Amino acid sequence: MQISLSPEKVIKVTQPLSQRGGTSCTIERIVPLADAVEGDLSFLREKKFSDDLTSTGASIVFVPEDCPVEPGENQLFLYFENPSVGLARLCSMLQKMLRPRPVPGVHPTAVIAQGCRIPESVTVGPYCIIEDGCTIGEDSVLEAHVFIGRNSSLGEGCRLMPQVTVMDGTRLGDRVALHSGVVIGSDGFGYDSDGSGHSKIPQIGGVVIGDDVEIGAGTTIDRARFSDTVIGEGTKIDNLVQVGHNVRIGRHCILCAQVGIAGSTVLGDFVILGGQVGIAGHLTLGSGVQAGAQSGIGRNLEPKSYVFGSPAVPYMLRQKIIVLQKRLPDLFRRVDKIEADLEKAFEKGSESE
């Protein structure tokens, strides 16, 4: 990231509530407070970390309104209700500058079947392949090496990064973002097994992805056996996540990296799954369920359950188990001692009888 911003430009873009101090430096980097030197912009997340301010070399710092520290020499403090929002404004502007939307148009090397509907506002990058019967919405961008299988449709303003695979019969809503290596619509994992082996159950369903869904690099989402695998509007999925066939994920869920969800499981809305969580098949998790990282979920969960552990139990119970497990060596010693004491006492007892 190479940037060059005057203090005036920073103020103009981020619109702070107020400012103190001043700097003559051009901003060339945005870095955490601890790493910041002259020419850097940084920010203080919360008042309670104010001590970090006194030693920072940053030329501009975004601080909360109630920040008690004064700017040093040649240092500019900009005050925000929420410094993170100020930073987001700055980064949005920089993003457009550093990573501009590609120019609309179809690269001459793209292989596009006849009968596809691709508006002029769409960008199709080099070596993309779009099979027959596909529809691409206005302003969508397909970066390089993207594959779109037959009879798929993309909404408006979608962004498919390089090396994305969208298999046949997939339907994406508007503003869907798919990062590199994502595979949508691979066959579900279903076989009829007997003593001689496993015969494949045909997987003829599709995948339907709602508006404003974002899916991280290398994530795989299988097509349904029949009907559809569904990802609800606004849901955000991190990298290397596995979503099995016929899974239905609600709206505005958060799935952290390396989560795995087995076939036919249903998630409500606003479900949050920590990294590496695994969920068995054919379950129902109510809206608002939260599961801590590495949890293993093998039962249905009521809405707003907060679970943790493998197998997952209520969060507070899990915390107790974690503490008590560490005290197991001590507990065994205590029980050993009790038994020894009792044996002695009973011996004594029988002697005295």
Added chain:
Amino acid sequence: MQISLSPEKVIKVTQPLSQRGGTSCTIERIVPLADAVEGDLSFLREKKFSDDLTSTGASIVFVPEDCPVEPGENQLFLYFENPSVGLARLCSMLQKMLRPRPVPGVHPTAVIAQGCRIPESVTVGPYCIIEDGCTIGEDSVLEAHVFIGRNSSLGEGCRLMPQVTVMDGTRLGDRVALHSGVVIGSDGFGYDSDGSGHSKIPQIGGVVIGDDVEIGAGTTIDRARFSDTVIGEGTKIDNLVQVGHNVRIGRHCILCAQVGIAGSTVLGDFVILGGQVGIAGHLTLGSGVQAGAQSGIGRNLEPKSYVFGSPAVPYMLRQKIIVLQKRLPDLFRRVDKIEADLEKAFEKGSESE
């Protein structure tokens, strides 16, 4: 999935044992019973779920022979020994219709080295690359963006989906299916380490994959240090699985999503590993071993062992531990009470002495 089937066509394709009722509806979807409305086809997996039948709006339902419920008005029930098999017949037919085999031939954009043997029955999609010395078996299909490295061979009827990478020196049997993003023959993870760092151990072996193996999206299988990493005939591997170098997997195994197997481990036949299972290196798991989801296996396992947990222990022991862990808070209280009671008793005892 857009379909349009008359009841007569459904009966012809699926060959039920018998039928009751009748419908004038054309079938346009296959969906679960609970979601089904007029124009839908659905099925009842087992007699015990018969209650679901009374409220379904499905126009055609596949039911088991002993189904006690009668069809409603304008509703057709088709009776099967196993409704799932009837559904498989229907879906197989639909699959051929919805996802037909691509036409044989080599796309003009494919880059194929001289000296490759590619029969006329083979399909090679756009932007595929086949390096020198490769042999492709009859009727195999390489979809778009597939890479096949030097001196590799594919058997007959293989299907490689878009964006598959097969590195040099790989040998695939007949009817092998590789889904998008699969990487076969990446370097094994081996280094000689000392205090100054890690120097790479050359990985010059290959990968050998048996007949009828299917490998899910994003799965990676490393080449051997020397000799071969081996996947046995009929084994099915789900998405995002990692198979380390020199691993040997037997025949007809099932590896669920996100399993990881470290280097040089050997699995027998018909081994079943749940999702996210991890297996350490240099182990031997006998034929018929089963491991529950998220298990961590650090020891050799006898044939037909059924294990669960991290670290994995016999399944029933693990179930007991899970139950007893939840009772740990109570156990600590009980031991506290015993100690208090004993202290009191002994005090009393010494007083009374």
Added chain:
Amino acid sequence: MQISLSPEKVIKVTQPLSQRGGTSCTIERIVPLADAVEGDLSFLREKKFSDDLTSTGASIVFVPEDCPVEPGENQLFLYFENPSVGLARLCSMLQKMLRPRPVPGVHPTAVIAQGCRIPESVTVGPYCIIEDGCTIGEDSVLEAHVFIGRNSSLGEGCRLMPQVTVMDGTRLGDRVALHSGVVIGSDGFGYDSDGSGHSKIPQIGGVVIGDDVEIGAGTTIDRARFSDTVIGEGTKIDNLVQVGHNVRIGRHCILCAQVGIAGSTVLGDFVILGGQVGIAGHLTLGSGVQAGAQSGIGRNLEPKSYVFGSPAVPYMLRQKIIVLQKRLPDLFRRVDKIEADLEKAFEKGSESE
């Protein structure tokens, strides 16, 4: 792997300390001792496994200096201080033979933006895409279907395998190896959330990868929110690993397959993480930390900590907990008995009072 080596050639390449016996066989395979037959080369890792030597059919065996077994008829033993080093010498030679460096030059199908600096010693394979403003170092190799985004730079002697994606603004050091399916510089997973959903936090930082880093197939490394995600010199990362935004990994670390590291976590040097380890965000792990497979790390760790389990605790404590967990059914029975005995004793006591 098809090889053909005379015994003289093997001796010349591997330079053993001494030799005994002799063979007339040409070497066609390198295999483990147990599998070796005539025409095979094998090796004995340590003297303590010498029994395996007496039954092997291998024509040439690399053995340690102190090996007590004599070669059989038509069998050649080569003696090394470390047989593994002898094997590495042989495999290095074979590697150059079996997997030669591609010829320098840019394939005519590569799409390269104007303004890129690509020396003549570089190889760019078919269907590679290099966007504008990129610099490639001398002797680097980009295999087929590689994507390099705008303003990225690669050092000298890098090797990017087929289907690698390097997003814009990435900087790779010298001799970096990226295996197939790797994604560098995907967006970090960051949103501002409220009751109505999640709004994306722009991710405008980059990724910086040090010299001699190797990254396994399918691994994903996210770009920083701002500043850089950093992988230190000499670090080796296995397949399907997830590295979150703003993570900083030190030098010479080893990350085994399917590890996940959440955002902003910092690792020191020579950290070793077993397979499927998960680390929460915003943590600091000191240099020399080691974590057993499937560990879940939720706290900062002092340098040289050796932890295990989910949640991770000191290794020896975890081993104790594992042993004691298996004895929980027995412990509950013991406590039941103690309570029963006490009840009986107290009853007796009250009777006798």
